[in-house]
Amino acid sequence: MFETATATLDWLGLIVFTITGALVASRKAMDFVGFAVLGTVTGVGGGTLRDLLLGAPVFWTERPAYLLAGVLVSGAVFFAAHLPQSRSRALVRLDAIGLALFAVAGAERALQAGASGTVAVVMGVVTATFGGVIRDLLGGDSPVILSREIYASAAAAGAVTFVSLTALGAPREIALGTGFVVALLIRAASLRWGWTLPRYRPPTGLPHR
Template identity: 45%
Template sequence: MMYALDLFGVAVFAISGAMAARQLQMDPFGALILAGVTAIGGGTLRDLLLDITPFWIADPNYLYVIAATAIFTVIWPLKRGWPYRILNVADAFGLALFTVMGMSRALSAEVSMTVAIVMGVMTGVAGGMIRDVLSGQVPLILRREVYATASLVGALVLAALLHGNMDIKMASAIAMLTTLLIRLTAIRWKLALPTLNQHR
């Protein structure tokens, strides 16, 4: 079940990367690159920091999913106005899934809960950050949007539920739903964090 969810997370993040490429009218190779870094960038960075073999090297199925998803996204006809909405929703699903999957991966490496939370947030946001940098956009994590905050809250919820000895599957589902609802709510009502003002 967790493996299937991991592949699904890779697919939805690959969609968001390929959709970003479509918006910028990149060629198919550019779409594949953006799909790839969005889908596995955060997880790769996490695994390298945990000193374990990146997941996609041990299992090339992840690369097959990325390629298939990117090709499908590039050739699928979309009505005007859809790309941006689909990109946001796909990114929100990926954020929720990867935050929880990243934490689970870190905990399996027997790190502390604090480190696992950091790794979960990193897994959730780093791929999208690399995507935005390569596509010439200001990364979502650096904007006022409720993005990394949603990932952090989801990670904290998972940590609290596990600390309370809840079954990991149920705890993961609740944490993913929490992250997803926060992010989608922020998108729907254009919620943003307050900015820091410099007073002289």
């Protein structure tokens, strides 16, 4: 049951992030191989770095079905990328859903691998953000993780919620679900109402080298 819950989040996150990578490929008018590479790398990138950092086997080397799913989903986007009314809005929304899914799924995998709570939160953030970082770097966009809205913090909040509830003895599904909702709501609210955190300003207000 719990195995199912995590695996489901993993699969959903992979599909959602693969779509965002393929949407960027469509914006650059790439060919199908470009779609497959950029889509799949975006989908599996965060989990790959998480597994490397944890010293765990990289998840898709044991279950190549993940890679085939990435290629198939990218292929579907190749023919369907014109359907959403606004591609950039679809991209941002799917990215928010993937961020929330991977924040809790990444933290869960880290706990399963025996990591401490602090490391689990970091792994949630790594899993949730790294696919998008590669997508933006390869696609020539400015990385969304450094954007003005709340992004990495939303993933961190979701991962902290999940890890805390788990430490308090909450059932796995409740902890996963609550963490997901927390991350998604914070990110969605930030996008909807332009929430930001206070930014650095030199006290004098004078230009500063």
